[in-house]
Amino acid sequence: MALIVQKFGGTSVGTTERIRAVAERIVATHIAGNECVAVVSAMGDVTDELLLLARAVNPAPPEREMDMLLATGEQVTIALLAMAIHALGHEAISFTGAQVGIVTDAGHTKARIQEVRADCVKDALAEGRIVIVAGFQGSTPEGQITTLGRGGSDTTAVAIAAGISADVCEIYTDVDGVFTADPRVVADARKIDVISYEEMLEMAATGARVLQLRSVEFGRNHGVVMHVRSSFNDLPGTIVKEADASMEQAIISGVTHDTSEAKITIRDVPDQPGVASQVFSALAEANCNVDMIVQNVSEEGSTDISFTIPKEDLVRAKRTVETMVAHLGARTWSVDESIAKVSLVGAGMKTHPGVAAQMFTALAEAGVNIDMISTSSIRVSCVISGEQAEQAVRALHETFGLAEHEVYVETAPTTGGGN
Numbered sequence: 001m002a003l004i005v006q007k008f009g010g011t012s013v014g015t016t017e018r019i020r021a022v023a024e025r026i027v028a029t030h031i032a033g034n035e036c037v038a039v040v041s042a043m044g045d046v047t048d049e050l051l052l053l054a055r056a057v058n059p060a061p062p063e064r065e066m067d068m069l070l071a072t073g074e075q076v077t078i079a080l081l082a083m084a085i086h087a088l089g090h091e092a093i094s095f096t097g098a099q100v101g102i103v104t105d106a107g108h109t110k111a112r113i114q115e116v117r118a119d120c121v122k123d124a125l126a127e128g129r130i131v132i133v134a135g136f137q138g139s140t141p142e143g144q145i146t147t148l149g150r151g152g153s154d155t156t157a158v159a160i161a162a163g164i165s166a167d168v169c170e171i172y173t174d175v176d177g178v179f180t181a182d183p184r185v186v187a188d189a190r191k192i193d194v195i196s197y198e199e200m201l202e203m204a205a206t207g208a209r210v211l212q213l214r215s216v217e218f219g220r221n222h223g224v225v226m227h228v229r230s231s232f233n234d235l236p237g238t239i240v241k242e243a244d245a246s247m248e249q250a251i252i253s254g255v256t257h258d259t260s261e262a263k264i265t266i267r268d269v270p271d272q273p274g275v276a277s278q279v280f281s282a283l284a285e286a287n288c289n290v291d292m293i294v295q296n297v298s299e300e301g302s303t304d305i306s307f308t309i310p311k312e313d314l315v316r317a318k319r320t321v322e323t324m325v326a327h328l329g330a331r332t333w334s335v336d337e338s339i340a341k342v343s344l345v346g347a348g349m350k351t352h353p354g355v356a357a358q359m360f361t362a363l364a365e366a367g368v369n370i371d372m373i374s375t376s377s378i379r380v381s382c383v384i385s386g387e388q389a390e391q392a393v394r395a396l397h398e399t400f401g402l403a404e405h406e407v408y409v410e411t412a413p414t415t416g417g418g419n
């Protein structure tokens with residue numbers, strides 16, 4: 001017997017037929033002798049529709065009220081799913097995020113989980129029931145309803161799994177797992193069988209949309225084994241867990257791309273101490289999430305600064321930069337909204353030199369110009385023109401042989417003799 005958390009995303013519960021299919025899957029897991037907790041998203045595009053409703057009455061809705069509205073999406077699904085399980089002759093009980101004790105800070109629309117008091121989940125399981133929990137939502141210690149940011153049901157599932165020490169957190173979605181590249185872009189992209197938290201974090205942060213970044217952070221911090229798999233078939237998906245010696249070490253695990261950011265360049269900023277500090281403090285103040293930053297070599301006492309931010313922060317960022325340019329006496333500034341970031345992720349990079357060079361060569365051969373570069377110990381990212389994103393991803397996937405399941409085997413030191 002295992003204790004299993006199963007999370008079903010919007011597409012998996014998009015219609016009442018799908019909800020019945022999900023109910024059957026949960027009941028099958030239960031009948032097999034497991035204790036089950038299901039965490040669900042809002043049906044289909046409900047969250048997007050609720051956002052449209054809000055914007056129709058107020059272009060800048062108060063965030064507290066936005067959470068009040070958005071939290072209703074998941075509440076519909078939990079009730080319907082519990083009903084569907086009852087119809088199959090099994091006991092299920094649904095709970096909202098507040099009811100199960102997902103305690104968050106007050107950062108409405110992107111709240112962070114502070115504590116999980118899953119007592120009512122444990123009690124209901126002890127009574128032999130199947131427990132259904134609304135994803136994406138929580139409440140502040142004062143009882144205000146909050147939401148966890150888009151895709152937040154993944155994080156709810158992992159948080160509940162950590163809170164009840166589940167054996168595994170299964171994330172059911174509309175794809176078969178985590179792929180070496182977006183399968184819509186690369187026809188021969190391959191499903192990854194096992195990936196470390198470290199690599200999954202880099203992939204989620206650079207455009208792999210299959211898991212919310214925070215859910216992977218939470219999983220890593222609490223050692224929750226995650227299994228990303230399809231709700232449309234029974235194939236094994238991708239296991240996300242701590243790297244260990246038994247894991248195959250691919251040099252490169254995947255290529256990701258992200259077209260959701262824009263680039264801002266400020267030209268001829270005085271090259272003096274404190275300038276970057278002022279620019280980026282002002283952006284932080286305006287709640288703009290800066291990603292890559294490049295500052296050029298100074299010429300004649302002035303320099304250019306470029307950085308990327310999510311397009312959704314652009315209105316606030318433009319306002320801030322405009323003020324900063326005047327304040328610092330910079331010459332001018334510009335925005336480029338048609339950029340893409342392509343990234344190569346792989347733990348083998350740490351011990352395998354030349355990956356960045358090979359990436360730049362592949363991009364050059366594909367006629368792709370590199371605008372900005374940033375690296376971590378297991379990732380290289382390049383900002384390029386948005387129109388060339390797909391071409392670049394295909395070139396990199398090909399160059400690094402990702403379709404062929406290339407595995408990098410650490411060669412044992414040749415100490416001679418022995419076994």
Ligand code: ASP
Pocket residue numbers: 009010041042047048073135136149150151152153154
């Ligand atoms: N329903 C929310 C969203 O669409 C949360 C989720 O699905 O994970 O972002």
Ligand code: MG
Pocket residue numbers: 009151154210212
């Ligand atoms: Mg999702």
